[in-house]
Amino acid sequence: MVKLLINGAERELDVAEDxxxxxxxxxxxxxxGTKFGCGMSLCGACTVHVDGVATxxxxxxxxxxxxxDVTTIEAVSGKAAExxxxxxxxLDVVQCGYCQSGQVMSAVALLSENPKPSDQDIDAAMSGxxxxxxxxxxxxxxxxEAAKLMEA
Amino acid sequence: MLARHLDxxxxxxxxxxxxxxxxxxxxxxxxxxxxxxxxxxxxxGLVIGFTLAGGNKLxxxxxAAEGGFAPNAFVRVAPDGTVTVLIKHIEFGQGxxxxxxxxxxxxxxxxxxxxxxxxxxxxxxxxxxxxxxxxQGTGGSSSIANSYEQLRRAGAAARALLVQAAAEAWGVxxxxxxxxxxxxxxxxxxxxxxFGAFVQAAARLETPVEVALKPAAxxxxxxxxxxxxxxxxxxxxxxxxxxxxxxxxxxTALIARPPVFGATLVSFDDSxxxxxxxxxxxxxxxxxxxxxxxxxxxxxxxxxxxxxTWDESTGETRGSDQxxxxxxxxxxxxxxxxxxDGDAETALAGAAKVLEADYEFPFLxxxxxxxxxCVVQLGEGVADIWAGSQIPTVDQxxxxxxxxxxxxxxxxxxxxxxxxxxxxxTPNADMVSEAVxxxxxxxxxxxxxxxxxREDDIQGGRYRPMYFxxxxxxxxxxxxxxxxxxxxxxxxxxxxxxFAGMIQNxxxxxSVEGANTLPYHVPNITVDLHTTDVGVPVLWWRSVGxxxxxxxxxxxxxxxxEAAGKDPVDFRLELLGEHPRHAGVLKxxxxxxxxxxxxxxxxxxxxxxxxxxxTFVAExxxxxxxxxxxFKVEKVVCAVDCGLAVxxxxxxxxxxxxxxxxxxxxxxxxxxxxxxxVEQSNFHDYQPLRxxxxxxxxxxxxxSDEPPTGVGEPGVPPIGAAxxxxxxxxxxxxxxxLPFDLHDFSAA
Numbered sequence: 001m002v003k004l005l006i007n008g009a010e011r012e013l014d015v016a017e018d019x020x021x022x023x024x025x026x027x028x029x030x031x032x033g034t035k036f037g038c039g040m041s042l043c044g045a046c047t048v049h050v051d052g053v054a055t056x057x058x059x060x061x062x063x064x065x066x067x068x069d070v071t072t073i074e075a076v077s078g079k080a081a082e083x084x085x086x087x088x089x090x091l092d093v094v095q096c097g098y099c100q101s102g103q104v105m106s107a108v109a110l111l112s113e114n115p116k117p118s119d120q121d122i123d124a125a126m127s128g129x130x131x132x133x134x135x136x137x138x139x140x141x142x143x144x145e146a147a148k149l150m151e152a
Numbered sequence: 153m154l155a156r157h158l159d160x161x162x163x164x165x166x167x168x169x170x171x172x173x174x175x176x177x178x179x180x181x182x183x184x185x186x187x188x189x190x191x192x193x194x195x196x197g198l199v200i201g202f203t204l205a206g207g208n209k210l211x212x213x214x215x216a217a218e219g220g221f222a223p224n225a226f227v228r229v230a231p232d233g234t235v236t237v238l239i240k241h242i243e244f245g246q247g248x249x250x251x252x253x254x255x256x257x258x259x260x261x262x263x264x265x266x267x268x269x270x271x272x273x274x275x276x277x278x279x280x281x282x283x284x285x286x287x288q289g290t291g292g293s294s295s296i297a298n299s300y301e302q303l304r305r306a307g308a309a310a311r312a313l314l315v316q317a318a319a320e321a322w323g324v325x326x327x328x329x330x331x332x333x334x335x336x337x338x339x340x341x342x343x344x345x346x347f348g349a350f351v352q353a354a355a356r357l358e359t360p361v362e363v364a365l366k367p368a369a370x371x372x373x374x375x376x377x378x379x380x381x382x383x384x385x386x387x388x389x390x391x392x393x394x395x396x397x398x399x400x401x402x403x404t405a406l407i408a409r410p411p412v413f414g415a416t417l418v419s420f421d422d423s424x425x426x427x428x429x430x431x432x433x434x435x436x437x438x439x440x441x442x443x444x445x446x447x448x449x450x451x452x453x454x455x456x457x458x459x460x461t462w463d464e465s466t467g468e469t470r471g472s473d474q475x476x477x478x479x480x481x482x483x484x485x486x487x488x489x490x491x492x493d494g495d496a497e498t499a500l501a502g503a504a505k506v507l508e509a510d511y512e513f514p515f516l517x518x519x520x521x522x523x524x525x526c527v528v529q530l531g532e533g534v535a536d537i538w539a540g541s542q543i544p545t546v547d548q549x550x551x552x553x554x555x556x557x558x559x560x561x562x563x564x565x566x567x568x569x570x571x572x573x574x575x576x577x578t579p580n581a582d583m584v585s586e587a588v589x590x591x592x593x594x595x596x597x598x599x600x601x602x603x604x605x606r607e608d609d610i611q612g613g614r615y616r617p618m619y620f621x622x623x624x625x626x627x628x629x630x631x632x633x634x635x636x637x638x639x640x641x642x643x644x645x646x647x648x649x650x651f652a653g654m655i656q657n658x659x660x661x662x663s664v665e666g667a668n669t670l671p672y673h674v675p676n677i678t679v680d681l682h683t684t685d686v687g688v689p690v691l692w693w694r695s696v697g698x699x700x701x702x703x704x705x706x707x708x709x710x711x712x713x714e715a716a717g718k719d720p721v722d723f724r725l726e727l728l729g730e731h732p733r734h735a736g737v738l739k740x741x742x743x744x745x746x747x748x749x750x751x752x753x754x755x756x757x758x759x760x761x762x763x764x765x766x767t768f769v770a771e772x773x774x775x776x777x778x779x780x781x782x783f784k785v786e787k788v789v790c791a792v793d794c795g796l797a798v799x800x801x802x803x804x805x806x807x808x809x810x811x812x813x814x815x816x817x818x819x820x821x822x823x824x825x826x827x828x829x830v831e832q833s834n835f836h837d838y839q840p841l842r843x844x845x846x847x848x849x850x851x852x853x854x855x856s857d858e859p860p861t862g863v864g865e866p867g868v869p870p871i872g873a874a875x876x877x878x879x880x881x882x883x884x885x886x887x888x889x890l891p892f893d894l895h896d897f898s899a900a
Binding site: 023026028032033034037039040089092095101104122128129131135 | 244379385387389393396398404446447448519521568570572573801811816835841
């Protein structure tokens with residue numbers, strides 16, 4: 001049994017401690033907003049927040065986050081999250097959308113730490129999130145837009 | 153024996169649609185239109201079916217009403233006024249939900265806020281691709297193009313019925329009723345109402361046989377950038393993909409596939425796999441050995457624990473280098489003729505200057521973000537399949553054949569797909585066939601979700617084929633292009649598939665498109681093809697033949713321009729007299745890129761133009777070269793002529809995405825074989841383009857009254873050549889072997 005704090009609720013799971021958090025979220029808790037893309041921390045589709053830090057859930061063992069505060073796309077909230085999701089919709093960032101949960105989670109983590117990121121900051125924070133549709137131009141623009149929304 | 157009995161009418165088994173909304177049985181459409189209208193009127197409100205065939209002749213509608221043609225059904229209006237458009241083309245990023253719904257909403261005069269979209273079920277009699285004949289499917293950048301009139305007529309028919317119902321209810325002439333933003337109005341009586349009030353009455357009316365379409369000047373949605381219908385759900389993790397589908401008792405399956413293509417299973421030891429907690433079954437299927445378990449992680453650990461003996465003697469054991477060496481030998485001899493104008497050989501012999509260049513293209517994996525997956529539930533005389541189905545007719549047929557069912561007994565629930573780029577359009581329905589085989593192997597005991605890992609995806613084949621190109625061209629004393637000889641060597645994508653009928657006179661058009669359609673005026677042209685035998689499964693990859701023909705032709709024409717002492721844009725324009733749309737986008741891209749002015753210090757530019765799927769795209773790339781030899785594509789200026797742009801913002805999005813997809817491949821990607829084994833496995837050695845490499849992109853759309861053509865693929869072809877031509881300016885080196893990563897520019 002592993003005890004986790006997921007989206008503010010305590011959850012007890014009958015899984016081995018080395019089970020990746022991604023599969024505990026998806027298959028045990030039905031939180032399917034977090035996606036599987038590579039299983040090796042190479043694409044960022046599985047990004048969640050662990051104590052507010054953008055974390056690749058596909059290589060994070062559930063045993064390692066017991067006692068930590070895990071937030072997924074289903075429950076991400078706050079000023080930065082609101083700004084990011086508003087900007088994402090305003091600029092019609094998404095295409096296939098599969099990577100976008102991870103993109104949004106990385107962008108929210110970035111803006112929470114750094115409310116006015118430069119292009120270089122965006123490159124640094126977002127280059128771990130792959131988008132095969134190539135929505136990068138709009139992701140960049142939407143992060144700048146979200147920064148503006150947060151100022152207002 | 154199929155143990156589970158499926159209640160056909162049970163909505164909870166269908167679950168929810170791709171937005172997570174509860175799904176009603178409305179997806180199952182009775183075949184007869186009359187029945188169809190009646191059945192729907194009883195429940196979900198007005199369903200507008202209408203019929204046409206053989207193109208868009210209104211006369212066909214009357215004939216269809218007598219039973220001569222199959223009906224089509226695209227529009228539903230709920231009592232609350234919500235307009236739901238059934239989308240016959242899968243939404244995997246390119247914007248079909250938004251684009252096709254726009255066509256309907258425009259002619260209905262619906263308010264965009266009341267418009268919804270959902271995938272149509274698999275039924276080629278209703279939802280075939282009008283460019284493909286009796287096949288329902290998405291590809292060739294055809295979704296908007298083939299639907300443009302069909303869905304506008306569907307919208308216009310819906311509007312006409314609502315107007316007629318309102319006219320009868322209000323006791324006023326239909327001709328005096330106007331509709332705008334989802335509101336019907338009659339000025340004389342001051343009556344106004346939304347669509348919802350008339351759905352019951354409209355459902356009892358006959359579909360009008362004649363509907364008038366709006367003139368373009370009256371468009372309020374087409375050409376006006378309606379926001380995407382899926383943005384909100386996809387920004388919030390609410391959109392549902394196949395991987396997200398769950399059914400009671402469902403098992404997850406992973407398949408261990410052969411280590412080389414074509415190897416066969418000898419034996420396996422599953423004792424360690426079965427010892428993994430959560431593993432329920434290990435079964436042999438035609439594609440390999442499947443491990444099933446409760447959840448992905450159990451199945452994955454189980455598969456990792458399998459011990460399998462394969463017979464590789466039946467497989468393809470050559471390496472990429474060996475295959476390419478054979479292609480080069482083949483290129484010494486003429487192939488099957490794909491185009492012949494004049495006499496290129498003689499003209500080359502008499503040319504003042506002859507240039508020759510060879511180009512090498514690697515296998516490429518599509519690597520969509522969502523690896524392949526498919527959910528299957530078998531019942532008595534029925535199978536339900538949830539998948540990112542790109543060609544439902546093929547998927548349905550394949551599943552039916554495996555299950556001994558009629559195709560209509562296979563119900564396909566198309567889900568959002570996490571990209572495809574061609575990968576989900578497999579002639580053998582690979583993911584569906586695998587999932588069905590696994591479900592059969594466990595006797596239909598439980599629903600099965602088949603999942604491919606990224607490693608399965610990269611190593612699983614169905615690649616863009618390897619190609620070798622040899623180009624020779626001659627210039628006369630005045631620098632005029634007098635001869636062009638283009639030889640292509642590579643595998644056929646359609647041979648040995650249901651699409652083999654596309655091959656004419658030995659030529660698979662997907663091998664030579666973009667080469668045999670060279671737009672430049674050259675009096676003597678030969679394009680020929682060697683189709684090769686290689687045991688690696690291949691497939692169309694975003695923009696198909698143009699992925700390689702645009703590169704070789706547009707890099708080579710640049711080289712010829714230089715040899716002729718002319719500017720690359722001027723040289724092309726002189727040869728494009730008969731192709732004004734190529735010339736138009738080339739001029740537009742050059743102008744917007746500031747082609748006539750020198751780029752900033754440390755920057756160089758290259759340009760390329762290409763037509764694919766009847767859409768014309770020119771791209772000017774600007775690069776910077778660092779001292780360590782690395783270069784960055786800083787900016788791409790793109791001009792596109794896709795006829796009328798139904799949604800200009802989404803046209804731009806597809807150009808941005810096409811540039812990113814093509815750029816990642818030419819910079820980084822090669823799928824290579826060593827002894828038949830794929831050497832790459834995941835995103836560390838098959839590097840996708842990332843944020844830090846993405847150039848600024850500026851897209852300019854050529855104003856046009858021509859009917860719309862597609863944009864999903866045409867943004868891809870020019871980018872490689874545009875970058876290569878810029879790299880030449882910076883380094884003096886012509887890149888003839890892809891990807892660019894193979895080359896060291898530090899000494900340049």
